Amino acid sequence: MRINGIAASEGIAIKKVFKLESVVLTITEEKTSDVSAELEKLNKAIEVSVSELQVIREKTALSLDEEHAMIFDAHIQIAKDTEISRQVEELITSSNANGAYAFNTVSEMFAQMFEGMDNEYMKERAADVRDVARRVIAHILGVTLSDPTMIDEEVIVVAEDLTPSDTAQLNREFVKGFITNIGGRTSHSAIMARSLEIPAIVGTKNILESVQNGDIVILDGLDGVAIINPTKEEIAEYEQKNAELQERIAVWSKFVDQESITKDGKKVELAANIGSPDDVESVLKNGGEGVGLYRTEFLYMNNDNLPTEDEQFVAYKMVLESLKKKRVVIRTLDIGGDKHLDYLPMEPEMNPFLGHRALRLCLERIDLFKTQLRALLRAGVYGDLHIMFPMVATLNEVRKAKEVLNECKLELKNEKIKYSETVKVGIMVEIPAVAILADQFAKEVDFFSIGTNDLIQYSFAADRMNQKVSYLYQPYNPSLLRLIKMVIDASHKEGIWTGMCGEMAGDQIAAPILLGLGLDEFSMSASSILQTRYLFSKLNYKEMKEMAETVLNFGTNDEVKNYVNKTIKGETK
DSSP, X not given: OEEXXXXXXXXXXXXXXXXXXXXXXXXXXXXXXXXXXXXXXXXHHHHHHHHHHHHHHHHHHHHSOXXXXXXXXXXXXXXXXXXXXXXXXXXXXXXXXXXXXXXXXXXXXXXXXXXXXXXXHHHHHHHHHHHHHHHHHHHHHTOOOOOGGGOOSOEEEEESOOOHHHHHTOOTTTEEEEEESSOOTTSHHHHHHHHHTOOEEEOXXXXXXXXXXXXXXXXXXXXTEEEESOOHHHHHHHHHHHHHHHHHHHHHGGGTTSOOBOTTSOBOEEEEEESSGGGHHHHHHTTOOEEEEEETHHHHHTSSSOOXXXXXXXXXXXXXXXXXXXXXXXXXXXXXXXXXXXXSOOOOOSOGGGSSOHHHXXXXXXXXXXXXXXXXXXXXXXXXXXXXXXXOOSHHHHHHXXXXXXXXXXXHHHTTOOOOSOOXXXXXXXXXXXXXXXXXXXXXXXXXXXXXXXXXXXXXXXXXXXXXXXXXXXXXXXXXXXXXXXXXXXXXXXXXXXXXXXXXXXXXXXXXXXXXXXXXXXXXXXXXXXXXXXXXXXXXXXXXXXXHHHHTTOOSHHHHHHHHHHHTTTTTO
């Protein structure tokens, strides 16, 4: 049985299942007849909880580092918080509420307060409050919580979710990975998994209900796939896959601090796509030479309302400072199509991918656009900022966007607010009309970045989310490659550079072709950088130019794919 989820931490593990099931805490509104006894139970529960959290903190500092241990400093502060205790005691004494009910009521009020805040960091504190509250309430009720420290054999932990305290207590000697029903790549559990360097899959929805203790499971943290009670053949297949992965990782890791350069001396830039400041760590760890795409829409999508200028400034500044002098390309808001904001009502459209989205929306909502541009200009002081406009279709759109940007510069100047005067401006090339007229667009901007995810679907009139026409999603089709070549050639003629920030940039078949076509920057998932750098080190640029010229004259996607595989056979290993 196969179950799909979100690949949260890379790696492969094949082990027995250990179900870490959440103990149900039964909380009633039953009144207490002994207020003093209830207050005593409350104080004792808090005392024991603080002691446990201090032990967990010390273990985390030893097994990981002080930075991760600080999570539990916050938990200890929550457990010892005098305002929470005061309100709980007041509820017990004034209403004869039992301790568990009182603590749950007050802690949930605080958790919801955090969830209602605009700041994303503060929002995340709600989970911390609930984690601590569960511990305290369990002690009030005399219930023993599941203890991951009791695991004494090699297993894969399966759970509904893992709290920070659960994850911190996982012993790497025995816990070889974990799979959860809920969670995302930025959840505490996912972050901790990557820090512990154990494979993990989150967001499977039903893994906990689908397995029993002692079941064998294959955890594929590369593709986000779990195989329950696999066959001998499947086990052998994944053992081999893991062995090959480890060999490759060992080789790739040697390229962290090396230049991205071909065998015959051609240099390119390998950058990363990110969605938040939290992703920068992975960029640096994998030797990223910059950020080729910062998707700012996630800053909006993770909010309950439009982020303020200051909130955006802080987020952009963090990324620019972390990357130091490395180039950071930040895309302006790209909402519409399959990305929506609940707090930004948009009229229903027959075809939203071809509708009112991205730059088109921003040019109508100048107030929204200016807020983001002002934040970007202010943040530009702290690094090498490049602003990129998405979903451009006409020259007039570019000119209008640049006018708004200049208006923002003038506003900041008049307000005596520090901003960057050297910010570069570029566009995403994701509409065929722009690719065809690239020679004219190149006169208006400082760079291009080809967004292949949309360029492919627009070129072939095929919705990339529609399985019935998925066969038309052809990244190696010569017609698409010719469009890409037109863009690159036009940019070079005007003395500007072209990057690519679609999935195609990290594709191990497409990358050699793109290299041969003269692409300057390849922006991809951070985890793909070292593999691609290694591949390029084995390739000869002159030969890739010849290969690219050859495949441009083919007729089909498969012909190109087969030819590339044949030409660079062995170099992708």
